[in-house]
Amino acid sequence: MFAAGGVSSSIGRAFLLVGIIGSLFGALASISSARSRDRTVARLIPRFAILIFAAAVGAFAIMEYAMITRDFSMAYVQKVGSTATPALYNFAAVWSALEGSLLMWVLILAGYTVAVCFWLRKKMDDVLANWAMGVMFIVSMFFFLLSFGPANPFAVGAPGVFDGPGPNPLLQNHILVMFHPPLLYLGYVGVTVPFAFAIGALVTGRVGEGWLLATRRWTLFAWGFLTFGIILGSWWSYEVLGWSGVWAWDPVENASLLPWITATAYIHSVLVQERRGMLRVWNLSLLVSTFSLTILGTFLTRSGVLNSVHAFSESAIGPWLLTFFAVIVLVSIGLIGWRGDRLHAPGSIDSVVSREGAFLINNVLFALFAFVVLLGTVFPLIVEALQSRSITVGEPFFDQLVAPIGLALLTIMAIAPVLPWRKASSELLSTRLFWPAWCGVGALGISVVVGATGFMPLLTFALGGFASGSALRQVVMATRKQGLRGLVGRTNGGMIVHVGVILIAVALAASNSFTHSQELFLKTGTPAYFSGHSFELIKIVEETTDRAISVQALISIDGGKAYAPAITKYTKVGMNIGTPSVKTGILGDIYLTLEPPVKQDSGEAHIKVFIKPLLVWLWIGGFLMALGTLLAAFPGRRRKPTDATSALIGSNDVE
Amino acid sequence: MAAIASALLLFGGLRDTGPRSQQDRIDAITSRLACPTCQGESVYVSRASAAEAIRAEVARQVGSGLRTDDETIAYIEQRFGGQVLLLPRSTGIDSLVWALPIAALICGAAALGVVFRKWRTADDGDPSADDSALVDAAIASKNLTDSNS
Incomplete structure (x- = not known):
């Protein structure tokens, strides 16, 4: 109890507690400032924002410190830490399981809160800004609570443990573990900002266009992070998982795609509102859906309801997230209903064959897309609930x-x-x-x-x-x-x-x-042929480190440079991970995987070759x-407000 | 242009590409089968031993050349139990997963139709005096800046 680890645990939890209290007071200050217009209260808001950011940084730093010093008195370090993990992967091990990844969520959310607060620093007496900050604080409080209570990363572990298995082998064999999760989280959590402004606009009744323009860049950046995070995820899948695919429609992938779809729809339809003042309810609904889908996705994939390659072990956060999701949806629908009269916009769309008509069709398609993905993801749950048998929708x-x-x-x-x-x-x-x-x-x-x-x-x-x-x-x-x-x-x-x-x-x-594949049994010195390429086994190399034994088959493609698909056995976890080797080309990739079993001295290797046309353009795209x-x-050239809406930007003559 | 495009499309879409290789058939069949032990992954994707077993059986069936793709899938389903299908059936409650998206498409299209119709017949009303004043002021200032530049 009084060991060094106990101290780290206590300090970590103390930081989280400060975060909870800071968020609570931040929310109270924001809301009371919005109601009373008291400027002395408004001046407190940035302080609370800085406080919760400091608390989140502190908690995250304690976790990193515990991980780096291999403090095995902590349950979380016992779970994902290991003396054999290289420093880089050990650093990333903090977000390799549920509790730590929620801590990263908390950190990013607190970061956004303080960034929004800095951005609004001159507008702190604005009611809408106050309400938006209030929403940010309330969401932050929820995640601090989640991390403090049901998903506590600072729990003290069983005594007498001096080493652990390390993170999941998939999370310690490619550098992308450093970038894919944080970028994705920057996207997920970034959606909170426009959501907060949407709620602020609804509460204050200022549902005009001002706040939309104001949060445009926040939305765009959140969307950009989400996009880039998803693409890095598929790159990871392709380079690491070794099944030659980029997207498996796995529930966790779907959970990241869903908010991306609704956010993409929003980015388009918001232009109609900016230009024509229409579609207000629809745009608010898209923002609310985007935010609530990030929560629903977290619920579906982090509570053990749905399993996937990404799923962490079961935990008690399910009911919390589901309740939070329900609250968000109910409050938002209630607010939209309450402000219904102000949301009705004048104006009409003259023709389907117009920019705004096309945006509407685009939105219906994106809504359908989101519906299909959501349905396919939760359908097995529905069938299981109704008929208690399991089916797969793949x-x-x-x-x-x-x-x-x-x-x-x-x-x-x-x-x-x-x-x-x-x-x-x-x-x-x-x-x-x-x-x-x-x-x-x-x-x-x-x-x-x-x-x-x-x-x-x-x-x-x-x-x-x-x-x-x-x-x-x-x-x-x-x-x-x-x-x-x-x-x-x-x-x-x-x-x-x-x-x-x-x-x-x-x-x-x-x-x-147009992917073709072939299994080849290679012998040193005898090339095999597939799809116009030759494959020759040069030799098999075995390498042993304290965390893993890795067997590589060096294979020369078309007599050129050697590619080395490998199988790595992570000794502590007892898990075999295949690592593909890819010859990338403008016209297509040649993707090699090594199939078990491999014997070093046999001079034989069983490989699978995939020819994948044009795949590199996915990453270029x-x-x-x-x-x-x-x-x-970046701000581009704007149409003069007095020009006709059909005028080309930057010119007075109509094409 | 439309004629060229459809001709190219028809030619490319219908031309005979020769028989598929056995491996292509195995890949096509296994990507429609679920690995029974690994939650949502296909046999094509999975490296679990249960998936290996099914893959070997599919390879044997394809090698013997007696069954078509669909027959092979039916055979595998019968041998390994009903949970190996990745594609939900179109009977019973499972059919909802197919019917609902179509229903959603129809609803979406209908809603679009209704909305466009409503807007086309909508009367925006005559501009109020305030509106006219705003427009006049804007036009006046625009004329001013245009004549200055």
Whole structure:
């Protein structure tokens, strides 16, 4: 009890307690300042924000310290710590299980709270800002409580333990463990900021457009982190898990995709509200759904209800998260209902064939997409509850339903960027779509010539060409008029994001439809052939460290450089992890995995070869999405408020 | 242009690509089967021993060449129990997983239709005196800046 570990535990919990109390008082100060307009109270808000951030940093630092000093008196260190884990993975081990990852959530949330507070520092007497801070504090308090109570990372462990198994082997064999979880959490937690402003706007009744513009960048960054986090996750899956895929429709993956879908819908439909003042209820609902889906996703995947490769052990946080989810949904619906009269916007949409009409269709498609993913994820639970038998809803289901939605989205992506606001004539459409459509035909022609088959992939390539034609048309026109400034701003940055999305769609269609695989039994000195490539086993290398035994097969592809797929046995956990080796190429990857059993001196290796066309474009597309998001965050040239809504930005003459 | 596009699509979509290799068939079949011990992963993906067993059986079936893909799946389902399907059936309560998205699509499309219809017939009302004053002021200031520049 009074051992050194007991002290760390107590200090850690004390920090969390300070966080709870600080959040509580921060929330009280924010709300009372909003009600009384008392400026002395308002001045306290930033102090509480700094206090809870300091508390979160303190708690996280204690956890890291315990992990780095291998303080095995703590239950969490016993669970994921090990003397054999290298320093880097040991640092990341803090977020390799439930309690620590919630602590990271707390840290990031407190960071956002203090950042928002700094951003609002000159507006602390604004009622809406107060309410938004109040919501941030309340959400923070919930997560501090979660970490203090049911998911306590500072619990004292059983005595007499001097070593542990270390983190899950999958979380200690690739550098991405340092980046994928934190980035994803920056995205998840970042959604809290626009949500807080949405609630603030509803409470104060100031549901006009001001707060939307104000939080635009916060939303964009949260979305960007989420996007980048998801893409890094699929890269990790591809480079580490060794099943040659990038996305398995695993419940945890779906849980990260769901808020991404609704946030993407919001980023688009909010433009209609900015420009035309319409769709207020819809936009608020999208923000509320995005935030509540992050909570629901955490509930589904962190409470042991659904299992997946990402799932941590069962814990008591389930009821907490479910209650919090219910509260968020009920309060939000109640507020939207209460403010219903103010939310009704004047104005109407004249024509389906207009920018705002396209955004509406886009939103219906995204809503359908979210519904399909949510349904597929929770359906096994429903069946189990009703008929107490278990079924699996897996990849083929999602592939079959999501592919047509994706094609529909690509179609709208091809047409929408050239549409003007309000109304478009068919002559205007055929002029503007002329070159983009030829890009589509060109892409289709090239695909057919190089031998692509099947309607779905061909449609994807054609629509991808069409849509990138439309996106590039906008960027080219903007850069012609404005030079390099034509690359920044929401519209142009957004079009670069579109190109990224299209590359991802094309890469997925190509690699899903045209992957071929073959098992090869290699002997040293005798090359084997598959799909026009030769594979020759050079030798088998075995390497032993204190945490693992690793066997690599050095294989020369086409007589060139050696690639080394491996199987690593993590001795403490007793788990075998296969590590693939990938020869990346512009036209396609050659993906090698080593299959057990391997004997070092046998001179034989059993490998599996996957030929995956165009896969590298998935990562290039992801990079473009991140780049486009950054460019979109820079202010571009704005339309003069007095110009007609259909006028081109930066010019007075209407095209 | 539409003619060229559809011709290319038809040609590319329908052309014969020759028989599939055995490994391609095995991959296609195993990615429709669930690994019974590993929660939602397909046999294609999984490296668990139960998945290895099913994969070996599928390979044997494909090798013998007696059954089609669907027949092989039915055979595996019968041999390994009903929990090996990754794709929910379209009977009983399981059919909801297929029916609900279609229902949602119809609802979404209908809602869009209704909304557009409502907006088209909506009367925004005449602008009030305040509105007109705002517009006049804006036009006046725009004319001023335009003539200055």
